Amino acid sequence: MIEKHTIIVTVTNRVGILARITGLLAQRGYNIESAIAAPTENPDIYKIILVVMETDENVEQITKQLNKLIDTIKVTDISHKNNYIVREYIIVKVTLNSRTRSEVLDLMRVFEAKPIDLATDHLIVELTGHVRKIDRFIELLKPFGIKEFVRSGEFAMTEYN
């Protein structure tokens, strides 16, 4: 069954590591939904968080291939685990007019989204939360007219050590 998998790849911070990882997935024919590379508390260690739509068997193979990269320290597929905090960040530019203004502002209040910029015909909003919350927020904003949005992609952290 093809489903979404979030994979955390812990790597040593060496030149070109992101290219190695994305290149590896492309080379073996896997599609990346999103990828984030970010530094950690240890400047020598980076975390790369990948979201892929694949079967369990393919994810097992992806995980092994990622582990095989010399600079990879650890690979974790967190999709079937519940001890992870997963978050995403989004900026949305939504169409606004006098008729829709209060409804949009209500929606923002419910989701605890923050306004970033307000213009005569649109509003730019930011929101952080679980991926499902972000999806729902977009869904509910759609009827008002979304001009543009940018999602960060998922990032995640284990609850315990």
Next chain:
Amino acid sequence: MKGAEILIDALIHEGVDTVFGYPGGVVIPIFDVLYQTDKIRFILTRHEQGATHAADGYARATGKVGVCLVTSGPGATNTITGIANARMDSIPIVVISGQVATGNIGTDAFQETDMVGLTRSISKHNYLVKNVEELPSILKEAFYIARTGRPGPVAVDIPVNVSNSILRNYKYPSEVFLPGYKPVTNGNQKQIEKLAYAIKSAKKPLLYTGGGIISADASAELLALLDKTNVPIVITLMGLGSIPTDYPTFLGMPGMHGTMAANLALTECDLLIGVGVRFDDRITGLRDQFATQAMVAHIDIDPAEIAKVIKPQIPVVGDAKKILQELIMKVQPRPKDEWNERTNAWKNQYPMTYDQATESDILPQYVIDRVSALADPETIIVTDVGQHQMWAAHYYKHRQPRAFLSSGGLGTMGFGLPAAMGAAVGRPDRTVVSISGDGSIQMNIQEFATCAINNIPVKVVILNNSYLGMVRQWQEMFWDEHYSQTCLKRGPNCPPKCTGPRPDCPSVYIPDFIKIAEANRIHGYRATKPSEVDEVLKTGLAQSGPVIMEFIVKSLENVYPMIPSGKPISAIIPGRSS
């Protein structure tokens, strides 16, 4: 110490005695240091592809890391095929390329190519050295990564200003720091016990071993396991020579051009024990119908190979030598039984034969047979890629590991001559015979000059059928004899739609390989009749230097058995007459 001096010092520390390569603008500083040392033998090839294959052949024959040194740009890109070839066959080589100065990287400078980008997907690992401070540790890591775990090629790209920079307090590191690279060598005890038990309970166990046995130096262990258990065994192209061809339970090479016995055993076995193999599509045929009766055990040093193609019930990750040692202790002796009789009967029922007596043309199989009989038993055989490669695999009598060197995974025509050259440099104590086709030999034919000028005594057998035989065979069998661009005699006066040899075919083969020998000032001999084969081989093998021995063989001979591409093993075609 200068970067270039550090590089040469590192090579000496790593025990490198030979480097193959070609100079160029950005590596002059390195070649200047080579000029001043007598500790490293440099073999100047005539093409960088030749240098890379030579390093590969050196590594295969000696078990040491092969080294190749080239310039940036075209020098670097010419190594690509060689690197991909080494990667597919898990051969440890280190390819050092020059690069434009760090300040010019990204400006499309003269002879600039993104070597790290180009080799990312075909190397085990690669490096661009950004400053001289990191050069020592990168070189240490490069050699360590190339030879440990599952071996493979490592590319190191060194900008010219790094070679010229001075590092104070240089000391070659004694250890590597690679927190992400810790190859597992010890197999899981429980899995090994499970495997020992599975061998005991199986009615039809089969060993399927490959290049992993050679790289792990596990031939002795494999033989001991066989002696104790009498399990029938099939060995892939990459593993030939792990045990002698005449070992009683050896059934031959499996797969697309495998023996009937090997393929029937694969289909019928109830326990399949893969060791140092990767269930390549040329072995499995149609994957869904591969070894459907069998419980599968897979021993491999690379965890990513486990379940990549076939999901095993008993996975064992680790070093084949260590795991086999433990398996031998844990497994119970197994007497020969009905399964041994059955597999042996297949061997007798479907022998690999040919009938030279009824042919006026030389049969290629006969030439291989005679090489096997007349060459020293310790000979290292190197092949190119195509029909001759399969005939060499089947008809040569393999006697020891690291003595059959062939481009397995990538199937690189042009591998043979330079790889044989590397093998001969690495093992001057051995006779090295390169078996080629008339197509393959022309792909790196410039290396005859390297052999001749350095007196590298490679004995080159050319089986000349004037065709790109393997592709022609497919065209004959599956494409209605549409011999599209596979005839090497074809000229402008030939009929547009040729379906095979005719009386008015061009009579002359170009080039004349004997004249190629003469042009390189080496001996060349040609046999056109079966009666001349032995004489040519005896004369050629007796020469002290490099030799060309050309055999004009039957042009339309096919390799059998054959499993058509993408078909299950059961679709095997045993031979022309069947």
